Amino acid sequence: MALRIAINGYGRIGRCFLRALLASPVRGQFSVVAINEPADLESMAYLTRFDSTHGCFPGTVEVGDNCLRIDGTDIPVFHADTPEGVDWRAIGVDILIEASGRYSYRHELQRFLDAGCRRLLLSHPGHSAGDVDQTIVFGMNHELLTGDERIVSAASCTTNAIVPVLVMLDEAYGLDHALMTTLHSVMNDQPLIDGYHHTDLHRTRSAMQSMIPVSTGLARGVQRMLPELAGRIESKAIRVPVVNVSAIDLVVTLRRGTTAAAVNALLRAAVDGQGSGRMAYTDEPHASIDFNHSPHSAIVDGGQTRMSGERLLNLLVWFDNEWGFANRMIDVAAFWGARMK
Structure with missing residues (x-):
C-alpha cells in the first residue's frame, strides 16, 4: 500500500519535494494526499x-475544487496557519513533510502529532538533538531508522553536502581541525532592495x-552528526547573489600527510564505489x-583541491541546495516508510 504523504509549507523546498517525487523512481511508493499552504490556490498552481x-x-497542473489537479490527480489543499488548523487524522497522513521551517522545538512539532499526523519529516534541523528522534543524513546514518520514530529531521542541505566528505577524510587521514565557509545562494529571508x-x-x-x-x-549540525569532532570544527556563511546552487569552501588540517592528487583519487574512488x-x-x-537541478547532495570539485604543505587541505564542494536536498528527503521518507509497522 502506498505511503500517504502530506506537505506543510509549499515554498521552495515544498514545491521541489513534490516535483522531485513525481519524477522519482520511487514515486509509486507514495500518495500525496494533502498540501497545507497559506497562499491562495491560483498562486500555488502558477x-x-x-x-x-x-x-x-x-x-499538467490545474486548479480544482479546493485542490491542485496534477497530472489528473487531485491533491486537496488547505490554508491553515497552525498545526491544528488541518484535521490530519481524518486525512490519514503517514508522514507529514514539514517544509515551512516554522517549527523546530519538540513542543511545537508535537502539535502536528496531536492533530493526527502519524510522523513528521523535517526539512530543517530540530532546535536541539532532543527535539527530534533522529537526524538523518541519508547515506551516512539512515540505517538507524527503525520505523518507530515519530519526528525525524533530514538535517540541512549544507550538512548533507559536507558530512560525507568529512567522514571520508577522517577515515583516510584523520581530521585535526576543520573550517567550513558556505557560499550560499540568496534566500527568502533577504530583501531585493534594502529594507526592514x-x-x-x-x-x-x-x-x-x-x-x-x-x-x-x-x-552545530555537523557536530550533532559527528560528535567526535566537537570543539574542532567551525563554520561561517556568506550569501551570494545567485538564485540557486551553493558551495562549501572546506579547510582542514589532517593528522597524516598526503597530496592533492591522493585526496582527489580517494574522493573519486569513494564516489564511484558507493554507486x-x-x-x-x-x-x-x-x-x-x-549544478542547477543536480540531484546530488555534493559534487567535489577536484580541480579546486589545494594543499599547503602535507596536512593543510582545501576543498570546494558544490551542491544544489534545493533540488539535491529535496531528493535526499525523498530517500529518507522511502527508507523510513519501508520500516514502518
Missing part, C-alpha cells in the same frame, strides 16, 4: 507550473547587490550554474 530556477513543470526585513542587520541589505555574511548553524548517486566528483572547469 508557481507549480512555472519555476524560474528549475523550469516548467513537465506535466530582518532582526539580523546583515539581512536588511539587498540580496542581489552584495555578498552578505550571515549566521549559520552548520558547525548511490548521492555524491559526485568532477575535475572539469565548472561554474555554479552547471
